[in-house]
Amino acid sequence: MILDVACNDCHSNTTGYPWYAEIQPIGWFLNNHIQEGKHYLNFSEFSSYKIRRQYKRFNQIRELVEKNEMPLSSYTLIHKDAILNQHQKELLFSWANAAYDSIEVHNPADSLKSKKQNN
Numbered sequence: 001m002i003l004d005v006a007c008n009d010c011h012s013n014t015t016g017y018p019w020y021a022e023i024q025p026i027g028w029f030l031n032n033h034i035q036e037g038k039h040y041l042n043f044s045e046f047s048s049y050k051i052r053r054q055y056k057r058f059n060q061i062r063e064l065v066e067k068n069e070m071p072l073s074s075y076t077l078i079h080k081d082a083i084l085n086q087h088q089k090e091l092l093f094s095w096a097n098a099a100y101d102s103i104e105v106h107n108p109a110d111s112l113k114s115k116k117q118n119n
Helices: 002-006 026-040 051-066 086-106
Strands: none
Touching: 002 086, 051 086
């Protein structure tokens, strides 16, 4: 539910575009922003990511939620229901942390490092 309200418009294939997305240049800006968000992290395609990318994204989710950098303030300005309260942040952090730890436990350490880190 938290992902549905606070994340999926920019990070899934289930984007709900607002009425003002039909007004240009606002629509172009929104579409570009959403495409960038999906490129970076797309929960609809997450299971197809290589394990290294999943591992990295779970770590980044933890960091961004902890630093209050996600969801973006530009998004929550209009979508007040996407503002995460402390309990929601803790749930999201715990979920990402558990997934991160699970990947770490079930995969060899060298498979989780980027090629740059392996050298």
